[in-house]
Amino acid sequence: MGRTLAEKVWDDHVVRRAEGEPDLLYIDLHLLHEVTSPQAFDGLRKSGRRVRRTDLTIATEDHNTPTIDIDKPIADPVSRTQLETLRKNCADFGVRLHPLGDVEQGVVHVVGPQLGLTQPGMTVVCGDSHTSTHGAFGALAFGIGTSQVEHVLATQTLPMAPFKTMAITVDGELPEGVTAKDLILAIIARIGTGGGQGYVIEYRGSAIEKLSMEARMTICNMSIEAGARAGMIAPDETTFAYLKDREHAPKGADWDAAVEYWRTLRTDADAVFDHEVVIDAAELAPFVTWGTNPGQGAPLSASVPDPDSFTDPSEKLAAAKALEYMGLEPGKPLREIAVDTVFVGSCTNGRIEDLRSAAAVLKDRRVADGVRMLVVPGSVRVALQAVEEGLDKVFTEAGAEWRHAGCSMCLGMNPDQLKPGERAASTSNRNFEGRQGKGGRTHLVSPQVAAATAVLGRLASPADLSDATELAGV
Amino acid sequence: MEAFTTHTGRAVPLRRGNVDTDQIIPAHWLKKVTRDGFEDGLFEAWRKDPEFVLNRPERQGATVLVAGPDFGTGSSREHAVWALQNYGFKAVISSRFADIFRGNSLKNGLLTVVLPQETVDRLWELTEADPTAEITVDLVERKVTAPGVEVGFDLDENARWRLLEGLDDISITLRHEEDIAAYEAKRPSYKPRTLPV
């Protein structure tokens, strides 16, 4: 019987297989950041162990880093200690680190791909759930806990429990104005935040094949919000073109050998998935969340749902609780929800293409009065590219704040936070209670919707903008 | 991880059920960046009371915690185990542990022993009446003894073997070092490296 993409990559990494034990898998790339690594290094130190493969390990600072005044000492003592600890650990153990201020610094899931370190057919791990991002290259990439981080540091392997396979096939043409973010939000709303539990999801179909690498990363990034272990997309010409000539991509004869292998990384025609979902791209529309988990979303043209419309009692209860937290009434059109803050950034939508599409909407327009808009590039390289293209000017001239790279308001571990009761349209991936600041309310959106929302001060898509200007008689 | 064969020590009788991990080590301690130094956070809220059993002079240096049922419920934080170990506990006895806590404890070399509640009651009475009374937890013979008490306990063979040998997950994997090296020798040269070689 044929094998799926995920099964092929898995099989190629089995170091040891024994009856009644989980497979021991080899890890090709281990990404580290300051939050989940300190105790792992401390554990190594206590047991007198070393990092087995420093040449397969790389660290960046992202979660705690400030996005303004980056040359000043970090005020919060906990953040400061975490960053200082990472610096010491990387120095002590010989791990490559891109600290704040370095040109390669940025959100770990933006940095790996942009350096060309993430490649098809690899196993990639990081003490961070959004490691699934790297699956966009046809890599098997998953988030791990701190004790597993220590295990990988010491052995470059991980015992892994088996997974189930799911295919999500998206065929057809995405309508104008519908992005990868809308697609993944619609998928999560359809299968639920637990729908992917235990599965590695493979996204396939003609609509997926047409997506850029950046859009594919957006999709795989949020696989975890559907509860999946990982998300993957088979590598193709788009993948190879993205990787060609990147710093760590194979060169010369190695490149040819690599591409030859990468071309085999496709699900066999006779392979069987444990579960299949089919989605018609043409039916999709800009999608936003109204609740407090990423599955509580709806097309922008819809209204806030009535909790009573849910048949499942736990969903009903969750919806009622979410609406209370979000301060929303059932029946209110989503387009009438006013926001105070707009955040463009994160490992979901903080890459150059995301900034380009937000800037295209903002060009020659202004952020509405009373709305604060933060644009936080996913990495320093993304920021430099944006500056070269003049995008930073578009943002600042529109009245948005152009910040330094990092996770920023995606989780508010640094000072970029919502205040209690504040409402944000955010291009990040989690709308949990308090995720962007205690009491803060989050609507997950695409970069285009974020930009249009900033202009109108209420949830909107770019298509709403021309109407709005006409109505206002401008 | 330190091997555990048999341990004898004085006890702390903790007459409380449903002690969750937030009571064992409150959330604000999770900001630390090391695996040690959690001893002062252990049962932090209760220790503000000078009469709390852990604060009593006669309990200083005790190494066996005899706790009520459902010990270690709540958040999965491994810090709860570290805090108990940092404080000096080698074994915890209860009639029922939360699963994740039990898994974490055995992985870290803290022996959690399940005994019937009547036995726990007897150990409480005994150690409350005589703070110098010692409890022996013998993993080789799989039994707990104290003056007038001798009772066997169950522990799955794999967990027992790991504790007896002092093997953590990493040590177990490193026993297959040859397999790892053999795999590495076959890795294609086009796989990326983060450092120049």
Ligand code: SF4
């Ligand atoms: S940007 Fe957000 S989701 Fe991504 S790694 Fe940072 S905190 Fe996590």
